Amino acid sequence: xxxxxxxxxxxPQSLDLHQFLSVPFYFLSTSLTFFAFFPxxxxxxxxxxxxxxxxxxxxxxxxxxxxxxxxxKLHHIVHCSLDVIDERVNNPKRSxxxxxxxxxxxxxxxxxxxxxxxLTNTKVKFIMVTTDLDVxxxxxxxxxxxxxxxxxxxxxxxFHVPGKKITSNSFSERVGxxxxxFGPSMTL
Amino acid sequence: xxxxVAESCIDGVIIEMVSAYASRFYSSKPDLAARRIEAIGxxxxxxxxxxxxxxxxxxxxxxxxxxxxxxxFWSELFKKQIDNLKTNHRGTFVLQDNHFRWLTRISLDPxxxxxxxxxxxxxxxxxxxxxxLYFPCGIIRGALNNLGISCAVSADMTNLPACKFTxxxx
Numbered sequence: 001x002x003x004x005x006x007x008x009x010x011x012p013q014s015l016d017l018h019q020f021l022s023v024p025f026y027f028l029s030t031s032l033t034f035f036a037f038f039p040x041x042x043x044x045x046x047x048x049x050x051x052x053x054x055x056x057x058x059x060x061x062x063x064x065x066x067x068x069x070x071x072x073k074l075h076h077i078v079h080c081s082l083d084v085i086d087e088r089v090n091n092p093k094r095s096x097x098x099x100x101x102x103x104x105x106x107x108x109x110x111x112x113x114x115x116x117x118x119l120t121n122t123k124v125k126f127i128m129v130t131t132d133l134d135v136x137x138x139x140x141x142x143x144x145x146x147x148x149x150x151x152x153x154x155x156x157x158x159f160h161v162p163g164k165k166i167t168s169n170s171f172s173e174r175v176g177x178x179x180x181x182f183g184p185s186m187t188l
Numbered sequence: 189x190x191x192x193v194a195e196s197c198i199d200g201v202i203i204e205m206v207s208a209y210a211s212r213f214y215s216s217k218p219d220l221a222a223r224r225i226e227a228i229g230x231x232x233x234x235x236x237x238x239x240x241x242x243x244x245x246x247x248x249x250x251x252x253x254x255x256x257x258x259x260x261f262w263s264e265l266f267k268k269q270i271d272n273l274k275t276n277h278r279g280t281f282v283l284q285d286n287h288f289r290w291l292t293r294i295s296l297d298p299x300x301x302x303x304x305x306x307x308x309x310x311x312x313x314x315x316x317x318x319x320x321l322y323f324p325c326g327i328i329r330g331a332l333n334n335l336g337i338s339c340a341v342s343a344d345m346t347n348l349p350a351c352k353f354t355x356x357x358x
Binding site for chain 1 (some may be wrong): 231234235237238240241242244248334335336345
């Protein structure tokens with residue numbers, strides 16, 4: 001009998017914990033230096049909103065990470081960025097090598113926020129709004145990679161109906177963990 | 189990554205699902221059974237294509253998506269690629285697999301299906317096999333649908349274990 005058996009390999013959740021613990025130390029060091037210059041900015045590298053939008057521009061997941069009075073404004077920003085994505089995809093102004101990339105980059109900067117977009121092969125859009133002013137491209141890319149992995153796992157749930165909103169609690173927790181660990185301290 | 193499961197479990201689940209839908213749930217309505225099996229395959233293909241296109245850049249046109257199905261998608265599912273791809277350049281693609289993995293365990297011996305209440309014993313084996321083939325047709329249709337190509341997929345099994353899937357995009 002050459003059965004492979006069932007490998008009880010659980011997901012390495014200890015990895016997220018390690019990154020989560022390293023973030024507060026970074027906050028301590030940066031807040032001491034930047035607090036004098038930006039008195040309004042008490043937190044660095046903060047993602048305020050993430051959204052998943054389906055291929056018919058139907059919202060599948062919308063989560064904001066600030067107080068509720070900001071939430072509507074963030075949803076409005078996400079909605080406006082959908083137009084930018086459509087325009088970016090239909091009229092590529094760059095050369096053919098970046099034509100089919102999934103990561104769309106900075107969509108548009110508003111006065112306080114930067115909006116990043118990511119388009120998957122199945123025409124599902126991920127949108128991320130951040131208040132960070134000097135975020136690095138590599139950080140955003142790795143954020144989207146982890147977010148994509150969490151999204152794929154949520155969609156493969158047999159109780160999830162394709163086209164409807166994602167209601168999984170474990171997906172929300174995973175997204176929360178990924179958002180909390182966003183920043184230059186990310187190694188993956 | 190995730191956990192692993194023996195391949196014989198997958199074979200067992202699929203064979204039992206097809207036989208449950210065809211002989212127990214909808215035994216008097218084979219069309220309905222076929223549609224249910226194909227719908228299950230559709231959802232599976234939808235989710236699998238989401239997972240297997242994760243790291244790849246986007247496809248430029250329909251042909252690249254079909255080639256992805258023939259190469260990467262098929263090798264993830266069946267550990268081999270599609271052996272032959274034909275197109276009439278007007279929206280019809282024929283994918284031919286010369287040794288379809290799920291059909292290798294099917295026996296078409298009429299004596300083995302003696303308890304079936306079909307009209308003739310030699311037909312019942314072919315009926316069961318065509319029921320089984322609705323599932324991979326659904327998988328292909330679900331995967332292509334998720335990539336933006338809506339089509340109708342049908343299977344042709346005139347010489348086992350080779351199998352031809354015809355995708356009509358119009």
